Amino acid sequence: xxxxxxxxxxxxxxxxxxxxxxxxxxxxxxxxxxxxxxxxxxxxxxxxxxxxxxxxxxxxxxxxxxxxxxxxxxxxxxxxxxxxxxxxxxxxxxxxxxxxxxxxxxxxxxxxxxxxxxxxxxxxxxxxxxxxxxxxxxxxxxxxxxxxxxxxxxxxxxxxxxxxxxxxxxxxxxxxxxxxxxxxxxxxxxxxxxxxxxxxxxxxxxxxxxxxxxxxxxxxxxxxxxxxxxxxxxxxxxxxxxxxxxxxxxxxxxxxxxxxxxxxxxxxxxxxxxxxxxxxxxxxxxxxxxxxxxxxxxxxxxxxxxxxxxxxxxxxxxxxxxxxxxxxxxxxxx
Amino acid sequence: xxxxxxxxxxxxxxxxxxxxxxxxxxxxxxxxxxxxxxxxxxxxxxxxxxxxxxxxxxxxxxxxxxxxxxxxxxxxxxxxxxxxxxxxxxxxxxxxxxxxxxxxxxxxxxxxxxxxxxxxxxxxxxxxxxxxxxxxxxxxxxxxxxxxxxxxxxxxxxxxxxxxxxxxxxxxxxxxxxxxxxxxxxxxxxxxxxxxxxxxxxxxxxxxxxxxxxxxxxxxxxxxxxxxxxxxxxxxxxxxxxxxxxxxxxxxxxxxxxxxxxxxxxxxxxxxxxxxxxxxxxxxxxxxxxxxxxxxxxxxxxxxxxxxxxxxxxxxxxxxxxxxxxxxxxxxxx
Numbered sequence: 001x002x003x004x005x006x007x008x009x010x011x012x013x014x015x016x017x018x019x020x021x022x023x024x025x026x027x028x029x030x031x032x033x034x035x036x037x038x039x040x041x042x043x044x045x046x047x048x049x050x051x052x053x054x055x056x057x058x059x060x061x062x063x064x065x066x067x068x069x070x071x072x073x074x075x076x077x078x079x080x081x082x083x084x085x086x087x088x089x090x091x092x093x094x095x096x097x098x099x100x101x102x103x104x105x106x107x108x109x110x111x112x113x114x115x116x117x118x119x120x121x122x123x124x125x126x127x128x129x130x131x132x133x134x135x136x137x138x139x140x141x142x143x144x145x146x147x148x149x150x151x152x153x154x155x156x157x158x159x160x161x162x163x164x165x166x167x168x169x170x171x172x173x174x175x176x177x178x179x180x181x182x183x184x185x186x187x188x189x190x191x192x193x194x195x196x197x198x199x200x201x202x203x204x205x206x207x208x209x210x211x212x213x214x215x216x217x218x219x220x221x222x223x224x225x226x227x228x229x230x231x232x233x234x235x236x237x238x239x240x241x242x243x244x245x246x247x248x249x250x251x252x253x254x255x256x257x258x259x260x261x262x263x264x265x266x267x268x269x270x271x272x273x274x275x276x277x278x279x280x281x282x283x284x285x286x287x288x289x290x291x292x293x294x295x296x297x298x299x300x301x302x303x304x305x306x307x308x309x310x311x312x313x314x315x316x317x318x319x320x321x322x323x324x325x326x327x328x329x330x331x332x333x334x
Numbered sequence: 335x336x337x338x339x340x341x342x343x344x345x346x347x348x349x350x351x352x353x354x355x356x357x358x359x360x361x362x363x364x365x366x367x368x369x370x371x372x373x374x375x376x377x378x379x380x381x382x383x384x385x386x387x388x389x390x391x392x393x394x395x396x397x398x399x400x401x402x403x404x405x406x407x408x409x410x411x412x413x414x415x416x417x418x419x420x421x422x423x424x425x426x427x428x429x430x431x432x433x434x435x436x437x438x439x440x441x442x443x444x445x446x447x448x449x450x451x452x453x454x455x456x457x458x459x460x461x462x463x464x465x466x467x468x469x470x471x472x473x474x475x476x477x478x479x480x481x482x483x484x485x486x487x488x489x490x491x492x493x494x495x496x497x498x499x500x501x502x503x504x505x506x507x508x509x510x511x512x513x514x515x516x517x518x519x520x521x522x523x524x525x526x527x528x529x530x531x532x533x534x535x536x537x538x539x540x541x542x543x544x545x546x547x548x549x550x551x552x553x554x555x556x557x558x559x560x561x562x563x564x565x566x567x568x569x570x571x572x573x574x575x576x577x578x579x580x581x582x583x584x585x586x587x588x589x590x591x592x593x594x595x596x597x598x599x600x601x602x603x604x605x606x607x608x609x610x611x612x613x614x615x616x617x618x619x620x621x622x623x624x625x626x627x628x629x630x631x632x633x634x635x636x637x638x639x640x641x642x643x644x645x646x647x648x649x650x651x652x653x654x655x656x657x658x659x660x661x662x663x664x665x666x667x668x
């Protein structure tokens with residue numbers, strides 16, 4: 001099995017109160033680079049941070065890596081607009097860091113990166129892949145794409161958050177500002193996924209949607225491994241003309257998020273949803289407490305990795321033990 | 335286990351009659367990109383060629399990939415001066431394609447790439463790695479480095495070849511021309527490995543030597559997985575002050591090469607050499623014939639991969655079967 005991770009950044013993430021994908025704004029720009037390294041090597045090797053939330057909750061990359069220790073899978077990281085170097089090997093598709101979604105044209109590379117990622121997806125010889133992401137502020141740009149596509153008013157509306165209290169109103173303001181700056185009404189980019197990505201999205205959504213489209217065009221099965229950002233990838237695929245049920249694998253934390261009706265999202269977008277609960281409540285360790293309080297919830301293909309572990313018959317207690325072993329061996333966190 | 339591959343190109347490879355690492359000069363520039371993709375995905379996905387020698391012998395990458403199917407290992411490809419895009423994920427260390435070794439300053443990025451690779455090697459958390467290469471024309475630049483270091487006259491002298499008839503005289507002429515252009519006498523760069531790399535080497539040797547040095551400095555064991563190019567990496571490490579026995583794993587084809595005295599090389603550089611014979615003579619298939627006639631011999635960590643297979647108890651018949659299965663499924667070769 002191959003897990004493909006699209007990792008990148010935007011200036012949207014630096015808007016106050018939007019994201020918990022880093023201890024602070026300065027650390028956050030390193031989060032996707034560090035996440036990729038953690039899945040590739042078990043720890044950051046070039047990035048100068050271990051990604052944690054402001055309260056110290058460790059990145060979901062740690063969970064994905066722990067699963068990789070137990071259920072071997074190939075890893076392919078795609079540079080979807082990294083702003084800082086990573087020591088993880090990456091595939092290049094021409095993506096650049098995204099701007100601020102409140103500007104007119106925040107993702108100028110969206111078209112090119114989408115098409116290059118589509119070619120990459122078409123060329124992948126695998127029977128099946130899991131597709132995940134790491135991008136701080138990604139639920140805000142996902143909301144922006146939903147708005148541009150006209151999906152926000154439908155049953156599939158809404159996005160989750162890496163914060164326990166989803167700053168929904170703040171995200172809506174940001175998106176409204178972005179639509180105005182881009183000269184778009186809600187739904188103005190329906191049927192035009194690349195326009196939605198360029199004007200209201202981020203480079204990770206562009207690369208993930210392009211990769212998924214290319215895979216599906218060449219009979220590589222795709223499991224969207226994540227929460228509402230990956231559900232937004234599903235919406236983009238619908239607007240690109242993709243029919244048929246799509247697979248989404250996410251965590252119990254997203255399923256339990258009161259700001260998202262996952263069943264309605266699944267109905268609206270014809271998603272077959274796999275929810276996996278790592279039972280962190282049985283873990284009895286501070287590293288798990290943030291997740292139980294609603295922090296992080298998803299990211300770095302965590303839900304997909306947990307699904308792979310369960311499918312392989314690995315007990316969740318073993319996954320938790322590996323997470324803690326990995327956690328204890330991290331620099332600065334031990 | 336992690337296999338690290340340094341892959342890159344030089345203009346030296348385009349000198350007539352130097353290399354068989356490609357069907358022709360136009361195809362050769364794609365060989366390292368394609369080799370990385372074959373080990374990563376099983377086939378080229380972005381590179382427009384399947385690397386074969388002019389007589390059709392398939393690249394050693396196919397053998398390394400076949401072993402990877404049987405003995406799982408992590409793969410990390412380092413971009414050591416690729417001139418054409420690859421779909422394989424790569425780590426960036428600032429290397430650029432090398433020039434023609436007959437010019438004064440063919441590897442201007444040697445110092446920077448060596449040091450960045452050293453930092454990468456220092457940061458790798460692995461207990462042990464295997465280190466291989468793919469670079470057409472690489473034995474000629476290896477000979478150039480040996481000359482600059484003053485190793486050419488010693489017992490460790492000489493390089494192998496991807497051609498059955500090693501064009502030793504042609505290589506010596508090229509190296510003599512390079513020394514003159516660089517204003518270096520033989521041995522003028524003794525104790526200065528980065529000078530030897532910059533004036534007479536290639537970016538793959540720079541990245542491989544830097545990576546190995548960084549690993550050894552931080553107690554990550556290194557097996558040099560290859561033939562005389564990797565032995566030249568060992569020489570560079572000696573000139574960088576590395577003591578203690580170094581491990582080299584290569585193929586029986588290099589061991590049988592009449593143009594190299596592998597035992598003398600091992601004595602001279604204090605190498606512990608593991609030679610693995612894939613018994614292609616028992617394979618009874620045209621894909622193996624080139625190897626039996628002395629083509630290719632090594633590359634893309636083939637000797638290291640075979641050693642990993644043997645250490646894991648995988649019969650060489652199984653390796654050969656996987657090589658043929660991979661060979662038959664390649665585009666344009668099936």
